[in-house]
Amino acid sequence: MQHQRDRIDLSARDYTAIYALSDIHGCYDDMVAAERRIVEDARALPGRKLLMFLGDYVDRGPRSSDVLEHLCAPPPEGFDRYALCGNHDDVFLSFLDDPDANMHWLEFGALPTLASYGIDARHVLFDLGYGVEELRDMTLKAMPAAHVRLLRSLAGAVTLGSILFVHAGIRPGIALSEQTDEDLMWIREPFLTKGPQLPLLVIHGHTPGSHPVFGQSRIGIDTAVSMGGTLTVLKIAEGRQTILPPI
Numbered sequence: 001m002q003h004q005r006d007r008i009d010l011s012a013r014d015y016t017a018i019y020a021l022s023d024i025h026g027c028y029d030d031m032v033a034a035e036r037r038i039v040e041d042a043r044a045l046p047g048r049k050l051l052m053f054l055g056d057y058v059d060r061g062p063r064s065s066d067v068l069e070h071l072c073a074p075p076p077e078g079f080d081r082y083a084l085c086g087n088h089d090d091v092f093l094s095f096l097d098d099p100d101a102n103m104h105w106l107e108f109g110a111l112p113t114l115a116s117y118g119i120d121a122r123h124v125l126f127d128l129g130y131g132v133e134e135l136r137d138m139t140l141k142a143m144p145a146a147h148v149r150l151l152r153s154l155a156g157a158v159t160l161g162s163i164l165f166v167h168a169g170i171r172p173g174i175a176l177s178e179q180t181d182e183d184l185m186w187i188r189e190p191f192l193t194k195g196p197q198l199p200l201l202v203i204h205g206h207t208p209g210s211h212p213v214f215g216q217s218r219i220g221i222d223t224a225v226s227m228g229g230t231l232t233v234l235k236i237a238e239g240r241q242t243i244l245p246p247i
Contacts, residue, residue, distance in 0.1 A: 022205025055086025
């Protein structure tokens with residue numbers, strides 16, 4: 001695990017709408033299409049809007065490198081954008097920092113991520129007989145430095161009034177200051193069943209399903225885009241939470 005990631009409080013900010021999406025997993029085309037829908041939907045709204053990415057930008061899908069490159073660029077005009085760290089992003093960074101201790105990333109949907117940087121991991125490890133440290137070194141050589149900086153900078157949580165954005169969830173009934181990054185990036189139960197058990201609405205991804213889940217003081221929006229599902233966009237405006245329909 002890395003040092004504790006930032007917990008950002010935006011409660012003093014005033015946004016006319018918030019748009020959240022999660023678990024992109026290298027599905028660059030879906031992300032760009034979703035962002036186009038968001039910009040189109042927001043066109044009629046005054047003031048600044050917030051774009052929240054809830055993590056898991058890499059692994060499984062074909063274009064992880066392009067997703068990270070997109071997040072390194074400025075957000076759409078009129079938007080603030082915050083990107084949280086997902087468990088896949090964190091394990092990828094851990095592999096880059098200490099490949100021997102984090103070899104399990106290679107069985108975690110990593111091969112398409114490496115392929116997006118032009119690296120055939122099976123060829124490197126099995127045909128050429130290199131070790132994981134050499135594979136890491138090749139990866140760092142192929143990656144723009146900005147992508148590594150982005151992975152290090154991703155926040156652990158964003159709070160906006162009584163709304164909490166995290167990748168996976170929180171331990172029920174435990175103050176945010178007591179939650180570990182592992183809680184925020186990895187938890188499923190008992191959070192999925194019990195909800196936050198705090199005066200918060202938690203918006204999260206991490207647990208895939210066929211449709212968004214409006215649970216107990218939580219909304220789960222991972223709809224498995226990398227496994228043949230869709231990339232759900234949650235819109236929060238005028239005190240209501242709705243799913244943004246396709247254009």
